[in-house]
Amino acid sequence: MSDDPNRIKALGGGSLLIAWQLKDKNVLIVGGGEVASQRVESILTADAHITVLAPASGLHPRTKLFIELRGDRVTHRDRQFEGPSELDGMDMILTALDDNELSNAIVKMSRERRIPVNAADIPDLCDFYFGAQIRDGPLQIMISTNGNGPRMASIIKKRLQAGLSGLEGQAITKVGLLRNKLKQRAPGVGGLLGRERMKWMSQLCNQWEMEDFSSLDDSAMENVLDKGWERGKRVPKPSELGISRRSTTSKSFSTTSLLLPSIAFFTGAVTATLLLSYSGRR
Amino acid sequence: MSDDPNRIKALGGGSLLIAWQLKDKNVLIVGGGEVASQRVESILTADAHITVLAPASGLHPRTKLFIELRGDRVTHRDRQFEGPSELDGMDMILTALDDNELSNAIVKMSRERRIPVNAADIPDLCDFYFGAQIRDGPLQIMISTNGNGPRMASIIKKRLQAGLSGLEGQAITKVGLLRNKLKQRAPGVGGLLGRERMKWMSQLCNQWEMEDFSSLDDSAMENVLDKGWERGKRVPKPSELGISRRSTTSKSFSTTSLLLPSIAFFTGAVTATLLLSYSGRR
CATH class of the missing domain: 3.40.50.720 (NAD(P)-binding Rossmann-like Domain)
Incomplete structure (x- = not known):
C-alpha cells in the first residue's frame, strides 16, 4: 500500500x-x-x-x-x-x-x-x-502465475505450505467463534461498541500466536472474554489462561536451532578433553 | 487430490x-x-x-x-x-x-x-x-478466510511472505521467456513435440531451484537450450552453465544451521581446554 x-x-x-x-x-x-x-x-x-x-x-x-x-x-x-x-x-x-x-x-x-x-x-x-490452491478449513489460498505455467504454481504452493503450521484453519475457525461469543456479550451493529469489539479482537490477534487460538475450546473462550474483555478490555496472556502452546513448524525450527548447537558444544568439550587427556598420558 | x-x-x-x-x-x-x-x-x-x-x-x-x-x-x-x-x-x-x-x-x-x-x-x-493479496510480478497469491476476518488474512499473508525468497516473480518471468525461446526452436501446437517440450520444461522446473531461473539472461537461456534441449533433451545442471546460486531465505537458513553448531563445537572445545588446563595448574 x-x-x-x-x-x-x-x-x-x-x-x-x-x-x-x-x-x-x-x-x-x-x-x-x-x-x-x-x-x-x-x-x-x-x-x-x-x-x-x-x-x-x-x-x-x-x-x-x-x-x-x-x-x-x-x-x-x-x-x-x-x-x-x-x-x-x-x-x-x-x-x-x-x-x-x-x-x-x-x-x-x-x-x-x-x-x-x-x-x-x-x-x-x-x-x-483457475490456479493452484491450498485449503485448510475456512482458509483458502490461491496461487496464480498469470498463465506462466501450472508447474511453477505448484512449486510455489509447496513452498508456501512449508511455511504453514497446519493449525491456521483451526485457529481462524476459533477466532470466528470467539468473535461471535463477543458479539453475544456486547451486541449491536457498528457504533462505538462495534469499534471497541473490532479493536479488542484485532489486538488479541496481533499479540497471540495464531496457534494459541487453535486449542481454544468453549470454556477457554469464555475464559478469554472473562479475563480480557470484561476486565477493562485488556488482552490476557495465553499462559494466564493455562493455554499451553502447541508445537508448530516455526517452533520445531527454534527447538532444532537450540538443540544442535548444544550437542555440538558438548561434543566439542568431550573431544578436547579426550585429546588433552591422551596427550597428557604420553 | x-x-x-x-x-x-x-x-x-x-x-x-x-x-x-x-x-x-x-x-x-x-x-x-x-x-x-x-x-x-x-x-x-x-x-x-x-x-x-x-x-x-x-x-x-x-x-x-x-x-x-x-x-x-x-x-x-x-x-x-x-x-x-x-x-x-x-x-x-x-x-x-x-x-x-x-x-x-x-x-x-x-x-x-x-x-x-x-x-x-x-x-x-x-x-x-476480495482477500489479502501478495503480488510479485506475474505471481499473485490471494488469501481468503471466507469472511472470518481480514486481520487473520493479513497475519497469514505475513507468514507466507516469510517463506518466499522474493525472487519467485522474476523466476516465473524467466521460465515464461525460456518456454517462448523453446517454442521458437521447436515450433508447433500440441502433438508429440508439444508433449516433449512440456516434459522437458517440467523436468527443468523440478530439478532446478526456482532461484536458479531468476538470474538467467538472454544468452544464458540460449545456453540452457544448447546444452540441454539440443543434447538429447537432457536437463543441464546450473553449475554446468556457470549459474551461481543467489542467496535465498531457505539457503540462509541452512548456512545458519551449519554455522551455529560449528561455533558451538569450537566454544565447547575451548571451554574444556581452559577448564582442564586450569585444573591441571592447581
Missing part, C-alpha cells in the same frame, strides 16, 4: 483475484475427463449444484467417483452437448473438452447470456482462470 | 477462488473513500478502465492520487450516483459506500443486468469477495 508514484504508474499486468460465491448456484461442466474432475472438486468446495454433461464412456474415474459419492450436489447427463438450452438456469459454465470448436461455440452462447465462462486450455476465451 | 470418500463427502463450505480477467474491461466504483482506494488499486492491477463515481469532497487522498497519476485508466465523475444508466457499458460494479440502502439498490440493478457486483461490508449482497 505504498504511495510511491512510480509504483502506482506501473500497476498492471495482473488479474483480479477474487473469491466467487457459488452457494446453491448452478454450474454446468461440459466434459467429464481429468480436467473436468478437477473442476467438479473446485465447485463442490464452493457448495454449488453441478451438472456434468458428458457421455458416460468418457468419464474419468475421479469424475465417476464424485458423481457416485456426491449425488446431493452432482447430476450427470449421459450425452453430448445439444444446444443453447443446456445453459438455461446456469450461473457459471465450464468447458473441459478436446473439441475447440464446440468450446468456442459454448463460450459464445455464454457471453450472449452474460454467464461467466471458462474454457479449459483456451485462455483467450476465459472470463477467469 | 486424494480419493478418500470421507474427504469427498465433506467437500464444501468454501468459495471458488479465481483470477478474473479485466483487461480493457469497464469497472464502476461507486464511492471514493479508503475502501474505494483499495478497490482502485486492485482493479488497476488487472488493467481495466475505472470510473470512480463520488463527489470530490469525499475522496480519500489515495483515491485522489490514483485519479491524478493514472488518468490513462481512471476517470472521476464528481457527483452522486444518479440512476440505472450509470451501469451502461459496465462489466463489473463495486460499491464502497456508507449508505447501505443505496448499495442495496445498486446491487439489485447490477443483478438485473447480470453484471458481477461487490458491495463493501455487505457480504450477503456480494457475487464475490
Whole structure:
C-alpha cells in the first residue's frame, strides 16, 4: 500500500483475484475427463449444484467417483452437448473438452447470456482462470502465475505450505467463534461498541500466536472474554489462561536451532578433553 | 487430490477462488473513500478502465492520487450516483459506500443486468469477495478466510511472505521467456513435440531451484537450450552453465544451521581446554 508514484504508474499486468460465491448456484461442466474432475472438486468446495454433461464412456474415474459419492450436489447427463438450452438456469459454465470448436461455440452462447465462462486450455476465451490452491478449513489460498505455467504454481504452493503450521484453519475457525461469543456479550451493529469489539479482537490477534487460538475450546473462550474483555478490555496472556502452546513448524525450527548447537558444544568439550587427556598420558 | 470418500463427502463450505480477467474491461466504483482506494488499486492491477463515481469532497487522498497519476485508466465523475444508466457499458460494479440502502439498490440493478457486483461490508449482497493479496510480478497469491476476518488474512499473508525468497516473480518471468525461446526452436501446437517440450520444461522446473531461473539472461537461456534441449533433451545442471546460486531465505537458513553448531563445537572445545588446563595448574 505504498504511495510511491512510480509504483502506482506501473500497476498492471495482473488479474483480479477474487473469491466467487457459488452457494446453491448452478454450474454446468461440459466434459467429464481429468480436467473436468478437477473442476467438479473446485465447485463442490464452493457448495454449488453441478451438472456434468458428458457421455458416460468418457468419464474419468475421479469424475465417476464424485458423481457416485456426491449425488446431493452432482447430476450427470449421459450425452453430448445439444444446444443453447443446456445453459438455461446456469450461473457459471465450464468447458473441459478436446473439441475447440464446440468450446468456442459454448463460450459464445455464454457471453450472449452474460454467464461467466471458462474454457479449459483456451485462455483467450476465459472470463477467469483457475490456479493452484491450498485449503485448510475456512482458509483458502490461491496461487496464480498469470498463465506462466501450472508447474511453477505448484512449486510455489509447496513452498508456501512449508511455511504453514497446519493449525491456521483451526485457529481462524476459533477466532470466528470467539468473535461471535463477543458479539453475544456486547451486541449491536457498528457504533462505538462495534469499534471497541473490532479493536479488542484485532489486538488479541496481533499479540497471540495464531496457534494459541487453535486449542481454544468453549470454556477457554469464555475464559478469554472473562479475563480480557470484561476486565477493562485488556488482552490476557495465553499462559494466564493455562493455554499451553502447541508445537508448530516455526517452533520445531527454534527447538532444532537450540538443540544442535548444544550437542555440538558438548561434543566439542568431550573431544578436547579426550585429546588433552591422551596427550597428557604420553 | 486424494480419493478418500470421507474427504469427498465433506467437500464444501468454501468459495471458488479465481483470477478474473479485466483487461480493457469497464469497472464502476461507486464511492471514493479508503475502501474505494483499495478497490482502485486492485482493479488497476488487472488493467481495466475505472470510473470512480463520488463527489470530490469525499475522496480519500489515495483515491485522489490514483485519479491524478493514472488518468490513462481512471476517470472521476464528481457527483452522486444518479440512476440505472450509470451501469451502461459496465462489466463489473463495486460499491464502497456508507449508505447501505443505496448499495442495496445498486446491487439489485447490477443483478438485473447480470453484471458481477461487490458491495463493501455487505457480504450477503456480494457475487464475490476480495482477500489479502501478495503480488510479485506475474505471481499473485490471494488469501481468503471466507469472511472470518481480514486481520487473520493479513497475519497469514505475513507468514507466507516469510517463506518466499522474493525472487519467485522474476523466476516465473524467466521460465515464461525460456518456454517462448523453446517454442521458437521447436515450433508447433500440441502433438508429440508439444508433449516433449512440456516434459522437458517440467523436468527443468523440478530439478532446478526456482532461484536458479531468476538470474538467467538472454544468452544464458540460449545456453540452457544448447546444452540441454539440443543434447538429447537432457536437463543441464546450473553449475554446468556457470549459474551461481543467489542467496535465498531457505539457503540462509541452512548456512545458519551449519554455522551455529560449528561455533558451538569450537566454544565447547575451548571451554574444556581452559577448564582442564586450569585444573591441571592447581
